Amino acid sequence: MEFTKMFLINLGMLIAVAYLANVTFKYVLSRASAGVKYISSMLLVVFCGWICSVFGFSMNGQVVFELTFVPLIIASLVYPRASSLVIIGVATGLALFIFGVNEASVAGFVNLSILGMLAAGLNYWMRKTDYRLIIKASVSILVINLVHELNLAIFGVISFYHYLTKVVPFTLPLGIALSYLTAFILRDFQLEQRRKYQIVQANRRLSKQKEQLQKAKQALEERAQQLMRASQYKSEFMATMSHELRTPLNSVINLAQMIAEQGKEMDEEDLKQYSSIIYASGQDLLQLINDILDLSKVEAGKMEITKDDISVEELLQIMFMQFEMAARNKKLEFKLQFGEGAPQQLYSDSQRVQQILRNLLSNAFKFTHSGSVTLEARSERLEEPGREGEWLVLSVIDTGIGVSKGKQHSIFEAFQQADGSISRKYGGTGLGLSISRDLAHLLGGFIRLESVEGSGSVFSLFLPLEEAAEKDEDRS
The missing domain is CATH 3.30.565.10 (Histidine kinase-like ATPase, C-terminal domain)
Known part of the structure; x- marks a missing residue:
């Protein structure tokens, strides 16, 4: 009965810590960097292990049965780096010395250090395999619970036979059950945090895309204005060109017609003057045509250069x-x-x-x-x-x-x-x-x-x- 009360107390504490963690991440660490959030989560796992040891069950004032390994199981399911689990295991083991240095705390430290390395190995295995999450979680829970009980039987202060026959029948099934329940609760919390993080990242990507679209829109508007200006300039050019072509061409036509009709009646001085005007107008036309041809050749890449x-x-x-x-x-x-x-x-x-x-x-x-x-x-x-x-x-x-x-x-x-x-x-x-x-x-x-x-x-x-x-x- 005492074992059952101890497990229920630990369950309540873990639920309370999970709720506090949710509030802390939501309102205190929402704007913190990814590194700060990661370190804070590791400290939170160590704190959960320490809470379990505080509300553990004592026997004869020496032996403490607690669920410090349960937060480590949860960590093995959610952390992306195996090295973090070794740190969490060792840190949780060191936290046990707060109650004093004795055989029980030393056994707990050795146990949690071994479990930290085991959790790191399981974490690496889970990231490299394609099994469903429920299978990975079950393997992690069962292996860590079994090794935990075996460690306490070997390194604990109770005799090996007595621990296996009198303690394990109670602690192992309750530990597995509580591990599954806690895993479900904290996993749900972790998924919620991940969803929030994904939403934040999606909003940032949308903001960047919005900025890029605005820049692209601005560039298109500038390009449209350039095209409008180019169209306007070409329209003005055509209007100017018609004037530039007509003026010398009209001079040539009119003067040539006058010479053809009245050439015999004109004196030599008038003929020379008209001829000079016709020649100058022809030169203007030729220069204008040459300019247009040169521009066309350059734009078409047909201009030849001879050095x-x-x-x-x-x-x-x-x-x-x-x-x-x-x-x-x-x-x-x-x-x-x-x-x-x-x-x-x-x-x-x-x-x-x-x-x-x-x-x-x-x-x-x-x-x-x-x-x-x-x-x-x-x-x-x-x-x-x-x-x-x-x-x-x-x-x-x-x-x-x-x-x-x-x-x-x-x-x-x-x-x-x-x-x-x-x-x-x-x-x-x-x-x-x-x-x-x-x-x-x-x-x-x-x-x-x-x-x-x-x-x-x-x-x-x-x-x-x-x-x-x-x-x-x-x-x-």
Whole structure:
């Protein structure tokens, strides 16, 4: 009868501790880290074992029969690391010395240390096998209960025969029954905690997915805006293009018709003037068509690049001769500057380099009303990631209207100009800088812009010198 009372008391204490653990984890440790929760749960198991020893059954003031091994059984079913069970077994055994150091506490320590190692082995076996949980739990409960009774029979202070015949018939079936009952209670608690943890993890994943969806939505909205802007720019381009094509084409048609109808009546001076206008209009049309074709070739990847040795000084002189008349007509000073240390030779495509410089110089003269335009050559070493090494820098410096900070990126996009009124006031389609940028990339270089609105601009074409150096080494 005393054994039955002792087991019922232990059962009540374990249920009470399980309830307190549930409350503690729910309200105190809900926001704690996983590591803190794990260590707290181990301490809780040790505390349960200690509670069982406090309310154990004493015989002759020496021997204590308790259920300290039951929490260890539960731990073997729920813990993911076998080493934790060895620690729990040894810690629970050490807790028995709180009542004093005697034969019973030493026997209890040895028993729980052995059971801790046994529980670790069973835990490892359960994680490696595919049996149902009820089978694993039954094996763990039966093995630990049997080894527990055997340990106490061997290491306890009661004789082996007396313990097996008088004590085990009561303690073993009640211990197994209580182990199953406690396992069910604590296992249910553990499953509830796991469900809560899974819900928390699922909420975190949903939050991350929500953030990712918001970012994706934002990216799609930005892309949609870019597509809308591109569509708008192309619409504006088509409107501008129709004007740019009609103006010279109408001049050609009208003047050609006048010459055809009244050519015999016109004097030689009028014929020359009309012929000059027809020629200039034809050149404008040809330049416009060439720009469109060049842009199409670059975008389609069909632009051919043919590299050869280029004299940098001769390149500057060619550009000077081509724009000297434009400088005189606008009464602007046109200067060439050959910087100290600038290379004499460049290995690149002369035709494409000249095309880029023509576009840059044409814009410089178009948007400069007073002052000067300068074409400068110099060398510069860059240490930027992906652009390390020596570069030839061909800069077009003007004192014109400049470009505002907010427009300095967009003017390099096709069909765009710094302002919608630019095309109406100065003419042009806004393709020159876009073509120049793409050609610079094909040549292995890039274009930089430095400008202050109202104070002029500096367009710098960077071309790599490494290829020329490698070519010289190959020749030598």
